[in-house]
Amino acid sequence: MAENQLTPGDDRIRTVARDDDWTSLFARAVDDLTRIVHSEFRLLVAGMKTVLDEEIDRVLAFLVTGVLMMVGALCMIAAIIMFLHEFLLLPWWQSFGITALAMFAIAVVIRAMASRRPASPAIT
DSSP, rough: OOSSSGGGOOOOHHHHHHHHHHHHHHHHHHHHHHHHHHHHHHHHHHHHHHHHHHHHHHHHHHHEEEEEHHHHHHHHHHHHHHHHHHHHHOOOOHHHHHHHHHHHHHHHHHHHHHHHHHHOOOOO
């Protein structure tokens, strides 16, 4: 029976198994960490794509709204000029002049109202 027992110095099988366990454990830990990093990177890219798409939509909506407002303002100015020319029987140059002076006056009033607004507090 004594011949079937292994002495601690001859325990090569357990030593090799223990070394294999550490290397496989380390390999699995590195593999898990790389998978986590890749998953986090994919989540970051997906989140950034969503935010970027929303910002692009917002900017495009702002630009389209601005263009439509400018076209509407031009049509309003043309209507005012036509009204002055057709119904008040003013010559074209007077119709354009009156419209330009009215727009200038509106701009001055808006500028005066904007300058009265208190300045935002300075960041210290």
